[in-house]
Amino acid sequence: MARNHPATRAEHLDGVSDVTPPGPKGLPYFGCLDGLLRNPMKFWHGIAVRYGGIARVPLKGRHVYLISDPDLLYELLVTKRRRYRKNTRYRVAVEVLGEGLLLTEGDAWKRQRLITQPTFKADYVARQVSWMAQDISSFLDRWERVADQGIAVDTESEFLDLSQRIAGRYLMGPGFERIADRFCRAAVEIKNLWPLPPKSAIHALVRRSDGWTPQLERAVRDIDACVYEYIESERPGNFEDCGVLGQLVQASREQGDEFPPESLRAQLLTLFFAGHETSSASLTWIHYLLHEHPEVRAKLKQEVETVVGSRVPAAEDVDALLYTEQVVNESLRLYSPIHSISRVALEDDTIGGYAIPAGSTIYVSLYAVHRLPQLWPDPHRFDPERFEPQNSAARPRFAFIPFAAGHRNCIGGSMAMTELKLAVAQLAQRYVLELVPGHKVAQAAGTTMHPRYGMQMYVRRS
Numbered sequence: 001m002a003r004n005h006p007a008t009r010a011e012h013l014d015g016v017s018d019v020t021p022p023g024p025k026g027l028p029y030f031g032c033l034d035g036l037l038r039n040p041m042k043f044w045h046g047i048a049v050r051y052g053g054i055a056r057v058p059l060k061g062r063h064v065y066l067i068s069d070p071d072l073l074y075e076l077l078v079t080k081r082r083r084y085r086k087n088t089r090y091r092v093a094v095e096v097l098g099e100g101l102l103l104t105e106g107d108a109w110k111r112q113r114l115i116t117q118p119t120f121k122a123d124y125v126a127r128q129v130s131w132m133a134q135d136i137s138s139f140l141d142r143w144e145r146v147a148d149q150g151i152a153v154d155t156e157s158e159f160l161d162l163s164q165r166i167a168g169r170y171l172m173g174p175g176f177e178r179i180a181d182r183f184c185r186a187a188v189e190i191k192n193l194w195p196l197p198p199k200s201a202i203h204a205l206v207r208r209s210d211g212w213t214p215q216l217e218r219a220v221r222d223i224d225a226c227v228y229e230y231i232e233s234e235r236p237g238n239f240e241d242c243g244v245l246g247q248l249v250q251a252s253r254e255q256g257d258e259f260p261p262e263s264l265r266a267q268l269l270t271l272f273f274a275g276h277e278t279s280s281a282s283l284t285w286i287h288y289l290l291h292e293h294p295e296v297r298a299k300l301k302q303e304v305e306t307v308v309g310s311r312v313p314a315a316e317d318v319d320a321l322l323y324t325e326q327v328v329n330e331s332l333r334l335y336s337p338i339h340s341i342s343r344v345a346l347e348d349d350t351i352g353g354y355a356i357p358a359g360s361t362i363y364v365s366l367y368a369v370h371r372l373p374q375l376w377p378d379p380h381r382f383d384p385e386r387f388e389p390q391n392s393a394a395r396p397r398f399a400f401i402p403f404a405a406g407h408r409n410c411i412g413g414s415m416a417m418t419e420l421k422l423a424v425a426q427l428a429q430r431y432v433l434e435l436v437p438g439h440k441v442a443q444a445a446g447t448t449m450h451p452r453y454g455m456q457m458y459v460r461r462s
C-alpha cells in the first residue's frame with residue numbers, strides 16, 4: 001500500500017516532510033465527526049479502503065490521521081514509538097482507574113510493566129490452567145438447568161460474569177472468592193455507568209457533563225473498599241498465593257520501594273477492567289459466529305473430542321487445540337473487542353514519507369486493518385482456515401493485531417488466548433449455543449466492541 005507511494009520522495013534529508021496524506025474534505029468545522037461518532041468501525045474502514053495506508057481526516061477544526069498499512073504500523077508502533085504517546089481519551093477513565101499500566105507513561109509505566117510482566121508470561125499462564133479449567137467447569141454446570149428448561153440466556157452478561165471471576169482470581173489469588181460477589185457487582189455497575197462517547201455530532205454538542213455521576217462515584221467507592229479490605233486481609237500472610245497482587249508487592253519490596261495501597265489498587269483495577277470485558281466480548285462474538293457457521297462448530301467439536309475427550313483440559317491440551325485457536329483468531333480478526341487505538345505525536349514526524357505535525361492524533365482501527373481486502377481476501381467472510389500456517393506465512397505480521405503491537409501491546413495476550421481456548425473447548429464438550437430466532441445482532445462501539453442488543457441464545461446439550 002503506502003510503501004511505494006511517491007510521497008516518500010518528498011521527505012527532506014532531516015526526516016521532515018511537507019506532503020499531507022490523502023483524505024476526505026468533510027463539513028466546515030465538524031469535518032467527518034458525525035460519521036465517526038455514528039459508527040467508528042464502518043467509518044474508519046471506509047476511509048482505509050478509499051484512501052489507502054495513511055489518510056488525513058478533518059475533525060472539529062483539526063486533522064487526525066488514520067494508519068492502516070502494516071509497514072506504516074510498524075513505523076508508528078515500533079521504530080518511531082518514542083515520538084508518540086498513548087492518547088487517553090477520557091479523563092474519567094484516569095479518575096476511575098488511576099495510574100495503572102493502561103494509562104501511565106514514561107518511567108512509572110516502565111516500572112509497572114517490568115514488575116507485572118512475569119505473571120503474564122506463557123509459562124506462568126500455563127500454571128494457571130488447572131484452576132481456570134475448574135472454574136469454567138463450575139460455571140458451565142449452572143447452565144444444565146437452563147438447558148433442561150429450554151430458557152434463553154444473555155450470553156454477553158453470562159460471559160461477563162465468567163471472565164470477571166477468572167480475572168479476579170488471576171489478579172488476586174484464590175482468596176478473591178471472599179470478595180467476588182461484592183467486587184463483581186460494583187464492577188458491573190461501573191461498566192454500566194461508564195460514560196460512553198457521544199453517538200453523533202448533535203449529542204456531542206448538547207452533552208454537558210464529563211460523565212461523573214453520584215451513582216458512578218458510589219460504585220467506585222464500593223469497589224475501592226473491596227480492594228483495600230482485601231489488600232489488608234492478605235498482608236499478615238505476606239501476600240502468599242495472591243496471583244499478580246503477590247508479585248506486585250514482592251517485586252516492589254525487592255526494589256526497596258513497595259507499592260503503596262493506592263498504587264496497588266490502581267494497578268489491580270486497571271488490569272481487571274482491561275482484562276475481563278475484552279475476553280467476555282470475544283466469547284460472545286465467537287459463539288455468535290459458531291452459531292452462524294455450524295460446519296466450523298462441528299470441526300471444532302471434533303478436535304476437542306480428539307484432543308481432550310470428556311476430561312477437564314490441562315495445559316498441554318491448550319497448546320494442542322490448534323483449530324480452536326484458528327477459530328478464536330478468526331473471531332478476533334472480525335470482531336476485535338478493542339476496535340481502535342490511538343496515539344499523539346510528541347514532535348513533528350513523518351510516517352511513510354507523509355508529514356505528521358506535533359500534537360496530531362493518530363488512529364489505528366484494528367477493525368479496518370483486519371478487513372482490508374488486500375490483506376484478507378473476501379474480508380468479511382468468517383474462515384478460520386486463513387490462520388492455517390501455510391495460509392498465514394505470506395501475510396505481514398502487523399496485518400493481525402487484536403492485542404495491538406510494540407511496547408504498549410496487550411500484556412494479557414497469552415492469558416486471554418488461554419482463557420478463550422479453554423472456555424470455547426469446554427463449552428463445546430457439553431453444549432451448543434443457538435441464537436434466539438429474530439434476535440437482532442449489531443456491533444456497538446463502547447469501551448469494547450460489543451453486541452448492541454446483547455446476545456440472547458438457547459443453551460442445548462450437545
Ligand code: HEM
Pocket residue numbers: 086101102103113167270271272274275276278279282336337338341342401402403404407408409410411412413415416
Ligand atoms: C481478548 C482479550 C483482549 C484483547 C482483545 C485485548 C486488547 C488490547 C489492546 C488492543 C491493547 C492496546 C491498547 C492501546 O494501545 O491503546 C491492550 C492493552 C492492554 N491490555 Fe489487553 N486485551 C485483552 C485481554 C487482556 C487481559 C486478559 C489483560 C490482563 C488481565 C489485559 C491487560 C491489558 C493492559 C494492562 C494493557 C495496557 C498495556 C500497556 O500499555 O503497557 N488485556 N489490550
